[in-house]
Amino acid sequence: MKTAILSKAGGRKHNEDYCSYLEKSGYGCYILADGLGGHRGGAYASRIIVESVLEAFSANPGFTRELLKNYLENARNSFLDAQNQDGSLKNMKATVVIVLSDFQKGYWAHIGDSRLYFFREGKLQAQTSDHSVPGHMFKIGDISYEQIRFHEDRNRLTRAFDGGEISRFEFATKAASLNGGDAILLCTDGFWEYVLEKEMQSDLVRANNPETWLIMMEKRLLSRAEKGHDNYSAVAIYC
Numbered sequence: 001m002k003t004a005i006l007s008k009a010g011g012r013k014h015n016e017d018y019c020s021y022l023e024k025s026g027y028g029c030y031i032l033a034d035g036l037g038g039h040r041g042g043a044y045a046s047r048i049i050v051e052s053v054l055e056a057f058s059a060n061p062g063f064t065r066e067l068l069k070n071y072l073e074n075a076r077n078s079f080l081d082a083q084n085q086d087g088s089l090k091n092m093k094a095t096v097v098i099v100l101s102d103f104q105k106g107y108w109a110h111i112g113d114s115r116l117y118f119f120r121e122g123k124l125q126a127q128t129s130d131h132s133v134p135g136h137m138f139k140i141g142d143i144s145y146e147q148i149r150f151h152e153d154r155n156r157l158t159r160a161f162d163g164g165e166i167s168r169f170e171f172a173t174k175a176a177s178l179n180g181g182d183a184i185l186l187c188t189d190g191f192w193e194y195v196l197e198k199e200m201q202s203d204l205v206r207a208n209n210p211e212t213w214l215i216m217m218e219k220r221l222l223s224r225a226e227k228g229h230d231n232y233s234a235v236a237i238y239c
Contacts, residue, residue: 004210007233016042017233041092131159190230210236
């Protein structure tokens with residue numbers, strides 16, 4: 001895997017996103033979180049989730065659905081411990097998207113409206129569905145997919161990581177095979193709001209590494225973002 005990370009505050013004073021990855025013993029874990037609940041709570045939530053997941057992965061790297069749940073359960077325990085120790089963190093939450101891989105297959109899970117996009121031969125093959133009000137409206141046929149991006153309720157989530165049961169995550173039904181040339185993009189809503197899927201594909205075809213891909217998409221984002229726009233983060237993975 002070749003991996004690149006982009007995470008910036010955007011038009012805000014503080015960056016409440018956090019993302020990282022670790023490859024160890026023939027396995028890889030890639031995770032991104034978008035913190036909610038004010039600067040202190042949001043930034044802490046995203047960091048503790050990512051670091052706790054990677055800590056658990058480092059201690060016992062592997063590639064099974066149960067291991068992925070165990071890594072997230074470790075994050076949940078750390079999350080709850082932090083809330084119990086500091087009452088000011090009781091309302092912290094985060095969206096999360098995570099990929100686990102043995103470099104031949106990829107298995108992912110998510111909660112909230114941070115997204116995963118999976119590309120093959122430069123074409124979008126699969127993506128996660130938003131746990132948000134407009135995401136639900138699209139699912140039941142009330143709005144089109146394109147309307148999610150600009151819907152007035154796009155920031156209203158129906159699910160987020162708040163220390164609740166890991167079963168609230170949406171897990172991929174099966175692992176996806178990974179071929180040479182495949183690409184995976186994890187990103188927060190502050191990123192995908194300004195970069196269209198067809199543009200992700202177009203830039204992917206022209207970029208020969210994940211760093212360049214992210215740079216090309218960031219240029220699009222910054223050309224459109226309004227003053228005070230949200231933090232934006234992305235993890236790009238080339239298989």
